[in-house]
Structures are given as structure tokens and as C-alpha cells.
Amino acid sequence: MHARRTGWQSLAIFALAVLSVVTGVAAAIADADPDRRRNADVVTVPELADDGTATGGGRPRVRDIRSTLYDVTAIPVPAADGAVTVAYTVERAGEAEIVTTRAADLAAADELVDELRSSPRVAAAEIDTVFAALGEGERSEPVGGDPERDRQWGLDLLDAEKTFTRGNACGQTIAVIDSGVDGGHPDLQGVVRTGKNLVSRGIGATDRSGHGTEVAGVAAAAHGNGTGISGMAPGARVLPVGIEDAAGQMHASDLAQAIKYAIEHDATVINLSLGGPVRSPNVEYWLERAHEAGISVIASAGNAYPNDNPTIWPAASPWTIAVAAVAPTRVWAPFSSTGEYVDLAAPGVAVLTTARGGGYVAGNGTSLAAPFVSAAAAMLRAKDEALTPQRVRELLIDTATDVGPTGRDARFGHGIVDPAAALRTLDGPPAPCFVDIDDLTLANQIERLGLAGVTDGCARRRFCPARAVTRGQMATFLARAISQPATDADFFSDDDASPHEVGINRLAQANIARGCTGTRFCPHTPVTRGQMAALISRALDLPSAGVDAFADDGRNQHEAAINALAAADITSGCDAGRPDRFCPDDTVTRAQMAAFLARMMDHGSDR
Structure with a gap:
């Protein structure tokens, strides 16, 4: 009991630390006040060189997109009356559901968790944790037909045009569990399904802070529509699942519920551009269920390297593929978390993507690296729908471009993802988006x-x-x-x-x-x-x-x-x-x- 409280107290101290940002640019610190925490994550970087360092130039400001939940440490935040939320997963008649209840205070919550964990029907129990969300970034407006493609260095690094000749992501659904997604964005119209917001109980195709829209654009912005940018997974559809509340916070219990929702709504890939230094038993339970359902789960490795580089969850889970960030010259991004849990790397510096409300934003973070890998996973599944999550992992890892020290290392994992090489391992031409049009001239x-x-x-x-x-x-x-x-x-x-x-x-x-x-x-x-x-x-x-x-x-x-x-x-x-x-x-x-x-x-x- 006492040890657990001490652990939470140490996490709270960590949460009050100054947030180091890319290139050491000063940022506001985030404390226990949710409004301050929400506004602390928007950081202005003057100009980024290819290696991710600031040049001092004046080109459009780049948002430092902190992976949601990563850099403001997970801590239990009592309600105004001192109550603490406890979340647990209970199994009944072969089904499972996430349940939340309130304890009078932290001590009572500790006791309740211990009691729940002793029940054979409870698969996981924990004190629910609260995390911070993000604000909006800087925008640049499109100027012509697919006009921003030449600014998408990430697609060039991953040889997107060759990738597109070898496959697409038609028929695949990428669940973006985040702040929601702006389904009205010109580059996301028709791409984004209705989804659900688990906090407001509304649809998921609206975005509270913009972070989910940015993530979705990297993976699945419409391809060849004459507008803005191209996503890495042409033909993919996005299932938005919003878990951000009005204070810009996300709860582990909602994350677990969101994974359950994605399983029930036929996602083939789940993108988690979020995380924190605390392992959630409920989230782990549902990640395993997703794996059993044949869903590949991709998670940001974290942006916490300047903050003592803690291990980040759910990226460290055995059920996820953890993605670190690289700069245009294939060097490690200095904010990207490192560790034995890192599996792959992908572009994560000055990545151009869709912004909430229209327009586009360039940003940094493993939040934007993860959807490149989610896109690659979706394309593999489109070409061979019989692939298991384990086989998808193996194909992506085996074909990655090794950078840094030879072999797997803490910064890049097995290397930079290479979607074209992964697709090349599968026989046959790209699968068509539609199977009933082969004999048509149109x-x-x-x-x-x-x-x-x-x-x-x-x-x-x-x-x-x-x-x-x-x-x-x-x-x-x-x-x-x-x-x-x-x-x-x-x-x-x-x-x-x-x-x-x-x-x-x-x-x-x-x-x-x-x-x-x-x-x-x-x-x-x-x-x-x-x-x-x-x-x-x-x-x-x-x-x-x-x-x-x-x-x-x-x-x-x-x-x-x-x-x-x-x-x-x-x-x-x-x-x-x-x-x-x-x-x-x-x-x-x-x-x-x-x-x-x-x-x-x-x-x-x-x-």
C-alpha cells in the first residue's frame, strides 16, 4: 500500500518537471492544473535542420507534437471532492468489459484495487490515470492540386512512389485512438468513418485539439485527389476513436475502452500516438485481445529522451510495434525515446500533415512517426489479408533499413521502416480496391x-x-x-x-x-x-x-x-x-x- 503511494508520488514529482523540447527550445512546464497542462505542450521551434536541430531561421514555425500522454507523466488526479477513479476489466460468460468506480480517496482506491485483483473474474485492475492532451499547431494553406506533396520528405525517404506501385491499403481500416479526427478536412473527406468519442459520447469524426487529425493525415490523407498532401496508405479508411476530455486529458480506462471499440468495429490496424511511463493492466489486457483478433497495434515510442528517458507504455508492450522518430537525413531525432522496446523508426521531424479545421501543419514527434508504420501494416494486410499481427511485425522488421550501429539498437530498433521492401516479399500485383470491376473499361x-x-x-x-x-x-x-x-x-x-x-x-x-x-x-x-x-x-x-x-x-x-x-x-x-x-x-x-x-x-x- 505505502509503496504504491510512494510510486505515485514520485510520478507526480516527475510530472512537474520542466518539459525539455526538441533542440532545447524552452517550453512551459505542466503541473497538476489541467488547463495549464493542456496549453504547455504547444512549442514553437524557429527552424529545423535535417538533423532536427534549430537553425534560428524564420521559416514557418513547426509544432513540437508531443505524443499524447507522453511528456506529461501519468498521475492519478483526484476529483474536486478528493475521490479517485478505479478502473478494472471484468470477464463474464466469455465476454469482457471495462468498469470504472470511484473511491473516496487514494488510500481507499489502493484498497479497492487490491480487493479487485484478488477476484478470479477481474482480469486487470488499477487506479485510473489522467494524462495531458495537446493544443493546435501552426498551419500552412495548400496552393494547388496535391500541391504540398513536394514538402512531404517523409514519403520520399520511404520511397512512397515505388511503394504505391506495389500495393495500397484498400479495404483496410486504421483505428486512430486519439483526440478525434476532423472528418471535414478536404484531404480526409471520405477517408474518415463516423467513429465514436468515448468521452462526449458523440461521433469520433470531430477533433477537440487537432492531434488526431494530424496523425490521421500522415497515414491516410486522400491519394491523388488534387488537394493538399498524400497519405502513406492510399485507399485506407480511418476509424476515429476520441478519448480526450474537455480539459485536454485522456484516461487509461478510456484508452482500454477505445481498443475494445476498435476490435468490435473491424479495425485491421490500431494507431496509438500516445503513451506514458506507467504500464496499465487494463490497456495490456485489451492489447492482447486486439492481437488475438488479428489487429496490428502500432505505438509511438515517446518523446521523453530529454526527460530521463523512461520506458514508455503502451509502446513497450509485447503486443505493439514501437516506433521512434528520425530526421530527413536518417539521423535519430534528439527527442525520441530510446530503449530495448523500440522496434522501428520512421520520419518524425517537420512532418507535413493535415490540421484541424483545414490547412496543414508541420510537426515533430513520434506521434507522427507511428502512422507511417500503421500505413505500412495496412498495406501488407491489403495485399494478404491472411497475415497475422506477428507476421506483419516480422515482415516490417526483416525488411527495415538498418541505420546507426549494426543490428538492433536502442535508438532505431531494427531500422527505418521500408514499406516497399516489405510489400515486395508478398507475391502478386497490388490488390484492387474493388474486386467486381476487372472487366470494365472504366x-x-x-x-x-x-x-x-x-x-x-x-x-x-x-x-x-x-x-x-x-x-x-x-x-x-x-x-x-x-x-x-x-x-x-x-x-x-x-x-x-x-x-x-x-x-x-x-x-x-x-x-x-x-x-x-x-x-x-x-x-x-x-x-x-x-x-x-x-x-x-x-x-x-x-x-x-x-x-x-x-x-x-x-x-x-x-x-x-x-x-x-x-x-x-x-x-x-x-x-x-x-x-x-x-x-x-x-x-x-x-x-x-x-x-x-x-x-x-x-x-x-x-x-
Whole structure:
């Protein structure tokens, strides 16, 4: 009893230490006050050289992204009334769940933990720990079609273009357990699933602090969508699980619950850009359950090297792959935690990624190194879905590029991850995003929309190319294709129960979608070729053509839009044998929709 309290007291002292930052730039210290702790982690670095040291230059400030939970040490924080939360995992009838309860004070909590641990039905019990979250970083806005790709040195270091010729991550879901993810970001639209926030009980596709959005962008920002950056895992989808509370804190009990949620919602990879120097029995229990479920778990090794370099959990768990950070010249990042538990290294200095609310941020930290490895794991699983987490680990470790001392070492583990080399060990070409389009002339356009996050298909790895497209579906596809910003406005009365309401309102906000009658949008009605022409013409703001391209649209209200699309080479009609026909009243199939949108995206990037 006394020994445990002494341990917690020593951790509390550690938590009050000054936070050393990359290159020794001064930072505020974080104490037990949650508001101060929340604001202490945003650090401005003047300019970083390739080795991660400050040059004193004035190029855009780089956020020192501390891996969530890492640099403010885990300590139990009593409530205002002195109560302390105890968390435990209980097994019943083959199922397990995480339970929390309150003890009057720390002494009572100690006694309760001892009592729970003696129960054969309790798999793990502990005093729940509280950690700090992060603030926002500096942003830079995109300037053109996928314009920021040349600033993504991390993709270059990992030979991304070669990697993309060998595989993709289609059909794979990366659970990002963090602060949430901004699903409305132009580079994440269509990539981010709804998810869940376990603290607010809302959806996970919103981000309280921005950290989760930054992590998600590294792994899975839309590929080839003409906007911003590219993620390392083209075609992957992100399952956001938020565990950050209003004070910027995260609880170990919520982390355990989040892992359980990811298991139950078909994640194939879990990314944990978080951690601390205390091993959580509850978290360990659920990490093992994830491993048994076939899920690879990737964790940041930590940014605590300047702070006495403690062992960081859950990175040190045998059920995770621990990732350290390197700079552009492949040297060790001086903040990156070291130890025997480090498995791999990946880019973690001045990494450009998505920022909450739109725009982009360059940041440092093993938080941003981990998603590179999560992406590689997802690509391996996409190419061979029978791979076990242990086999994924072996492939990534065996193909890593050895740097530093020969063999495994405390800074780099087995070396820098090499996704292309890992994929090369698996036979065959890249698996397609969709398995039901191989015999279609439009297969390339359909695959492109899958990689860009415009469509998830009709079911896992199926596109259903002959199926008609509804007006609601078209709104979602088009809003994603043009990266239309989000809006809180609600324009129509008949789409509240539609999964496409967000896309519909985005297009209405831009005066692209105008409804079917009055205040109704008719989201379940199939969209016609003429209606689709009108939507695309408005989206691109195409000028009047001045010519009549087709003979069968003279009485159609969308004739001007149809002619505008023909003049822009977005359509050549509906019948190759009769180029004067557009078939404006025919419904649009999903394959035709893919062709229209792919040409539209090409036209938009050329403007």
C-alpha cells in the first residue's frame, strides 16, 4: 500500500518537471492544473535542420507534437471532492468489459484495487490515470492540386512512389485512438468513418485539439485527389476513436475502452500516438485481445529522451510495434525515446500533415512517426489479408533499413521502416480496391475514386458498377471530389435521416445542389444524366459552350450544362455509335458516375 503511494508520488514529482523540447527550445512546464497542462505542450521551434536541430531561421514555425500522454507523466488526479477513479476489466460468460468506480480517496482506491485483483473474474485492475492532451499547431494553406506533396520528405525517404506501385491499403481500416479526427478536412473527406468519442459520447469524426487529425493525415490523407498532401496508405479508411476530455486529458480506462471499440468495429490496424511511463493492466489486457483478433497495434515510442528517458507504455508492450522518430537525413531525432522496446523508426521531424479545421501543419514527434508504420501494416494486410499481427511485425522488421550501429539498437530498433521492401516479399500485383470491376473499361477511373476517398463502394471491396446512383449518393461523391468545405446549415426537410445529408448541405451551401421541389432534395431518387451534368457544371463553374453538342437534349432543362460538359471534354455522349446522343433522362450508373467524376477532377486540376 505505502509503496504504491510512494510510486505515485514520485510520478507526480516527475510530472512537474520542466518539459525539455526538441533542440532545447524552452517550453512551459505542466503541473497538476489541467488547463495549464493542456496549453504547455504547444512549442514553437524557429527552424529545423535535417538533423532536427534549430537553425534560428524564420521559416514557418513547426509544432513540437508531443505524443499524447507522453511528456506529461501519468498521475492519478483526484476529483474536486478528493475521490479517485478505479478502473478494472471484468470477464463474464466469455465476454469482457471495462468498469470504472470511484473511491473516496487514494488510500481507499489502493484498497479497492487490491480487493479487485484478488477476484478470479477481474482480469486487470488499477487506479485510473489522467494524462495531458495537446493544443493546435501552426498551419500552412495548400496552393494547388496535391500541391504540398513536394514538402512531404517523409514519403520520399520511404520511397512512397515505388511503394504505391506495389500495393495500397484498400479495404483496410486504421483505428486512430486519439483526440478525434476532423472528418471535414478536404484531404480526409471520405477517408474518415463516423467513429465514436468515448468521452462526449458523440461521433469520433470531430477533433477537440487537432492531434488526431494530424496523425490521421500522415497515414491516410486522400491519394491523388488534387488537394493538399498524400497519405502513406492510399485507399485506407480511418476509424476515429476520441478519448480526450474537455480539459485536454485522456484516461487509461478510456484508452482500454477505445481498443475494445476498435476490435468490435473491424479495425485491421490500431494507431496509438500516445503513451506514458506507467504500464496499465487494463490497456495490456485489451492489447492482447486486439492481437488475438488479428489487429496490428502500432505505438509511438515517446518523446521523453530529454526527460530521463523512461520506458514508455503502451509502446513497450509485447503486443505493439514501437516506433521512434528520425530526421530527413536518417539521423535519430534528439527527442525520441530510446530503449530495448523500440522496434522501428520512421520520419518524425517537420512532418507535413493535415490540421484541424483545414490547412496543414508541420510537426515533430513520434506521434507522427507511428502512422507511417500503421500505413505500412495496412498495406501488407491489403495485399494478404491472411497475415497475422506477428507476421506483419516480422515482415516490417526483416525488411527495415538498418541505420546507426549494426543490428538492433536502442535508438532505431531494427531500422527505418521500408514499406516497399516489405510489400515486395508478398507475391502478386497490388490488390484492387474493388474486386467486381476487372472487366470494365472504366476500372482505372473507379480505382482512382477509391484511392482518393471519393467512394467506399457499395460493400467492402465491391463497387456495384451497374447500380443506379441516387441524388444523395451523388451529392456525397461530388462534395468529396471537389473537397467542398463543411457547413452547419440545413437546407432541406427530407434528408435528416439520410447518410448523405452532410454532402447535400455542402453542395447546397455552394449553390451547386438546388433540391427537387421547394425544400425537398429527394435524396433516394436516382439521379439522371442531365441532373448530373448540371451538378458538375455548377461545381466547376463552366462557361456556356455556345454550341449544341447533342441532338436529344433540346427539350431538357439541363441542355446548357450538358453542352458545357461536352465542350470541356467531360462527356462524349451515351452511345459510341451515335455521338450525337446524350440520353439526358437515363439514370446514371455508378460506373458512369466514376467516369464523369474522374474527368471532372482532371479538368479541375488543369484550370
